[in-house]
Amino acid sequence: MTNLLRHRLFWPLAILALLLLGNLAFTPGFFSIQLRDGHLYGSLIDILRLSAPLVLVALGMTVVIATGGIDLSVGAVVAIAGALACLRISEQDNQQSVSVVLLAVGLALLGSLLLGLWNGFLVAAVGIQPIIATLILMVAGRGIAQLITGGQIITITSDPYRLIGAGYWLTLPFSVLIAVVVTAIAVTLTRRTALGLLIEAVGGNPRASRLAGIRSRRLIVSAYVFCGLCAGVAGLMISSNVSSADGNNAGLLIELDAILAVVIGGTALAGGRFSIAGTVLGAVIIKTLDTTIYTIGITPETTLLFKAVVVIVLCLAQSPAFRNRVFARRRHPDPPAPTASAPKLEVPA
Template sequence: MTQTYSRLRAGLGALAHKPYIWGVLGIVALLIVNVTRDPGYLQISVNPANGYLAGNLLDILRESAPIVMISVGMCLVVATSGIDLSVGSVMAVSGAVAMEFLQAASAPQSTMSAAMALLLALTVSSLLGLVNGVLVAYVRLQPFITTLITMLAGRGLAKVITGGQNTSASSDGLAWIANGRVLGFPVVVIIAIALALLIGYLVRRSALGMMIEAIGINETASRMAGIKPHGLLITVYLLSGLLAGVAGVFSTATVMTVDVSNTGYLLELDAILAVVIGGTALSGGKFSLGGAVVGALLITTLDKTVVFLGVPSAATPAFKAVVIIVICLAQSSRVRALFRDRRGPVRMKERVA
């Protein structure tokens, strides 16, 4: 008993030093607000109609899956002191490819078609990521400009693929990925968690993470140490494109429609915010994938809270901005130093007592 207690304390202590502690606290605060509005907010129940686990927390997890995917990719790109503005557009392209393929497929309901649609969508997304990577690594274009171009061209491409239409299709396989359940638990959440863990494992168990950080912190010194940044940059941008493709499938498959103007629209900004909330500096270097996931969860929680509380549509952007500014301020070492200085004497007293 005491042992579990002390272990819990140690765990919480470690968490308190993580860069994304403010993101976690933000989520907790939002959940508390929701609980105040409705005490049953956190409840998870089994829906008698279909045997699904249901509840607001699951809704948040489900909703966050695409953002988690692009945030993880964005986090790696940002660590190299780059940025990937194209993820939102790549989502639209991925969704457009999948939907268009299924609409044209002879047997859209077959698992084979679903697998083909998925494969095709992810291939095209990876290619877009590869284009970003090659332009950044070899042509030495600035990441901002490069991915801005792919962002604009990507949405154009999505429109060309669907002929400007919002294409709908039906495929049980793909719909299962987005809406299906395993033991009542949403499949999309399981896949997102698995992918995030897999990438975290890949990055930290191989030398990829360290080398990404090295070029993000000091590219000249890394080069002098013999690191060849090309391969790393391409890997990272490709991964970001691939994950954006997964996110695109997630978000279009929920309603089996790609909305070329709206799918993934402005989500690159959410991903960048998630990365920053997660404690990764936009200047690159040390990164935290866990932090990016926390950031993505915070943003979704915020979105859901706005609806749950019934904040009027017009006030929604302002409400979100305030919450995010507060968290960024809390993270800022300057602001924290300011508060520390003020509280300094009080703390001394506490210690004496």
């Protein structure tokens, strides 16, 4: 039982279970899933669908943080990717063409890769601190997205493009299937090969990893490229879900939710060991919390405060130091202080 409580995923799972049960108290049919027109519908399916973009961004953020860095520009990359794809499709006469959509998606993903490469170049080659290097793109990227859209919201009517974020395949949301595939690839590369160990070595002790012959610069650049790619796919999901691109609001503050999901999952911000399963769970918790807020009818004025309180409770529950201080004293009360005895006087013979 003690080992179970100490597992890094126990407390996030416990919090997720409490949130789901809390929704059940206010919505009796919260756990019901129905099959209509060959698609699965229900509150749980909606949570998974809403979690898919955040899962992708958080996966990229996990790898970057594991190398000892951070990426604040993922929200801007989300906006740029959606803007590039929607602009390309809107310029075509036949928006229902699959080839047009594939070219637009390829253009958006290529732009996301280049943006990730730019971040990696600034961090690994130039030597700029990650928070500053990505802050540059965070500010400039939002402006680039607005330049692409001309400061307007680009609306499209493409059914093939809408499939990415709002479509279904094999009865499940297509965005969820994409997130599952990307997660499986990330797990395979980091846990079935030596790549994960190398990333942890670079993030845990950069100097020792260089002395050991690890090419840390290539790993760091690759981490930022992967993060940019994940943010680009998330941008496609978000824009296709509403069939439009908004350079100003798309992906706004998603970087904060992604960092929070990584922390909830048990990955240390200092770098080193990371948990992909924990990150996915953290992203689902955040979206479940958003759903809970609307379900129980919390007023908009207190929404952010309620969310902050839940996050604080979750982080404290995960902290081994906090649990030891609170529970260890109850199990092992401090022994009474020994009383000082009067010194014995020795009388010389």
